[in-house]
Amino acid sequence: MEKAKNFKGKFLLLFVATYIFIFVLSLKTSRTDRPIPKPRWPPAECPLWVSNNTITPLTNTKHFLVSAYMDQRVDGLDIRIIGLFRRDSIQPLHCLFCCGDHIGTTTPTTILQHSDNFGFPFVTTDVMCWIPKNCHATHVTLLTEPDAERTSNLSWLPIRNQKTNGKQKMKFNFTVCISNLFGGYNNVLQVAQTLEMYRLLGVDRVVIYNTSCSPELSRLLHSYSQEGFLEVISWPIDKYLNPSSGWLFSQSGGDVHYFGQLTTLNECIYRSMERSRYVLLNDIDEIIMPYQHNNLMSLMNTLQAQQPNTGVFLIENHIFPKKHSEPSGRFHLPQWNNVPGINILEHIYKEDPDRNIYHPHKLIIQPRMVEQTSVHEVLKNFGRRYKVPPHVCRIIHVRMALQGSLTLEQLHVDKRLWDFQEKLIPNVDRVLQRVGLLHSDKQS
Numbered sequence: 001m002e003k004a005k006n007f008k009g010k011f012l013l014l015f016v017a018t019y020i021f022i023f024v025l026s027l028k029t030s031r032t033d034r035p036i037p038k039p040r041w042p043p044a045e046c047p048l049w050v051s052n053n054t055i056t057p058l059t060n061t062k063h064f065l066v067s068a069y070m071d072q073r074v075d076g077l078d079i080r081i082i083g084l085f086r087r088d089s090i091q092p093l094h095c096l097f098c099c100g101d102h103i104g105t106t107t108p109t110t111i112l113q114h115s116d117n118f119g120f121p122f123v124t125t126d127v128m129c130w131i132p133k134n135c136h137a138t139h140v141t142l143l144t145e146p147d148a149e150r151t152s153n154l155s156w157l158p159i160r161n162q163k164t165n166g167k168q169k170m171k172f173n174f175t176v177c178i179s180n181l182f183g184g185y186n187n188v189l190q191v192a193q194t195l196e197m198y199r200l201l202g203v204d205r206v207v208i209y210n211t212s213c214s215p216e217l218s219r220l221l222h223s224y225s226q227e228g229f230l231e232v233i234s235w236p237i238d239k240y241l242n243p244s245s246g247w248l249f250s251q252s253g254g255d256v257h258y259f260g261q262l263t264t265l266n267e268c269i270y271r272s273m274e275r276s277r278y279v280l281l282n283d284i285d286e287i288i289m290p291y292q293h294n295n296l297m298s299l300m301n302t303l304q305a306q307q308p309n310t311g312v313f314l315i316e317n318h319i320f321p322k323k324h325s326e327p328s329g330r331f332h333l334p335q336w337n338n339v340p341g342i343n344i345l346e347h348i349y350k351e352d353p354d355r356n357i358y359h360p361h362k363l364i365i366q367p368r369m370v371e372q373t374s375v376h377e378v379l380k381n382f383g384r385r386y387k388v389p390p391h392v393c394r395i396i397h398v399r400m401a402l403q404g405s406l407t408l409e410q411l412h413v414d415k416r417l418w419d420f421q422e423k424l425i426p427n428v429d430r431v432l433q434r435v436g437l438l439h440s441d442k443q444s
Contacts, residue, residue: 046098050139051155054209054233054267055084055240059153060144062086063125064240066263068140068157069270071128073371073382077110078131079140079159082270084241084256084263085125087117094146095129098139098156105132106146114262116374119249122241122256124263126372161274168274172204174296175276177268178284179209180235182259183245186214188437189341189428190285190398195224196427197287200420202295207271208284209235209264211243216340219435235264247375265373273367281373282362285342287396288315289416299393300364303386311369311383314361316353316390321401324349324408331421335429339437344398345421349411351403361387362395 056065063085071080079095090113094106110128117123131137139156176198195206208221210232224230237243243259246252256263265281272279278300280288290299303313322342325332331345353359360376371380378385388394396417417424432438 046101046103046139046156048154049156051157054235055237056155056157057240058083058142059155061091062089065142065155065157066267067270068159069273070159070161070163071270073368074128076130077128079129079137080270081127081129081140081142081157082263082267083125083127084122084260085111085113086121087113087123088121090125091144093127094143095127096141096143096154097131097135097137099132099135100138104135104137106143107132108146109142112372114266114372114374115379116262118247118257120244120255120257121249124266124372161270170275170277172272172276174201174203174205174278174280175268175272176203176206176280176282177265177272178206178282179261179264179268180211180259181208181213181217181284182211182238182243184212184214185284186217187285187341188214188217188220189336189339189343189432191217191341192220192339192428192431193344193424194284194287195230196424196431197417197420199229199427200295200423201290202297203280205229205231205272205276207231207233207268209233209268211235211237211259214340216435216437220431220437223431223435233264233267235260262374265375269365269367269370269373276367279365279367280363281365281375282315282395283397285397285399286317286362287344287417288362288364288393289396290393291390291416292392296364303388303392307384307386309383310386311366312378312381312385313364314377314385314387315364315393315395316387317360317362317395317397318353318390318414319351319402320344320347320349320396320398320414321351321404321411322347322398323401324411331425333425335438336432339432342398344396345417345424347398348413348415348418349408350396350414351401351406351411354403364388 054066058065063083066082068079068081072078090111093109095109096106097104107129112126114124127142137159139158141154141156221230221232225232237260241255243256244252244254247258269279282288290296293299325346326348336343369382370378373379429438
């Protein structure tokens, strides 16, 4: 009996040992048969080089990139890259994204040339693409091939207008976009008067694209920038192209219309899109002036109530020839004698527009309702457009006569600027004094 118990115990022990051996052997065999996993390399870091320039050459092309913005107003598209492309060498391109801490995959692009190029070889261009899934995109660049080298010689653009949680409140009511200064521009007095006039009308911010201006004007602009009223964007277009100072290629030649004016206007719209309720698109020697309201906000409140779902308001241009001055000399102020530039208060005679021919307008827009713009009209927009009657609002544009054959008697008197002279003159004096340009013989 005792032998039987010992036998059963040894048998049970052998059975358990055998079972454990087989189990371990099968486990080992199973692990050996599994494919060896590929090593996981850390994702490539990005971006390697971020362009802080306003004009960035695109590698392996004849094109230039300006800026990139989040723009999801068109279904299926997330990013709008504003560029200046050579029209005869447009090729397929691919967006490559920096997804926070690693380089993502490429996505195809839609390339949209703006319809206005005035015959010049280079045209303002929008490159549109979508962001890949699971990518928190912070920067973007363009490739000529989807599988091209992704770690070197890439110029990354920061993606602006990133969405934030909740509804973002507009920082400004009105922004004026002015493009652009070139040729050592030196109209200091008129610039000071224009900027101070816009302040009185309720403008919060002015953006100027500067290729070149005089040292005196540069000091003035720097002073406004320090206040936070003005944003000066460096625009060295002449370092990359042969820019034209004219608007038509057949007359002036060159690479691009009017020092890239169309590109800067569009760039300014997107720069202001999430920050400003309205944007005024006009030149430095023009003032968009309300004639039935004392400021731009009351004007726009009235117009929006009368014209709902309107995002583009066209303002008629009225020329005040600089060769004709107000005869009494009331505003020929001695403290301004040595300040270079035109004194707009001295010019009260204006031409009546010849409406039998094309007459240009400038624009007040709601930037969220505009996709592309030209100088005198928008090219693509959402909502309606409305031409504002000139008795409600028009442009005061002091410059060379457009209809040079008109005599003084054929012009009309317009003293609207004088309604603001009590505040305008001391404000101009203050800023000129601040930058050391006010004449020492100032009289009361």
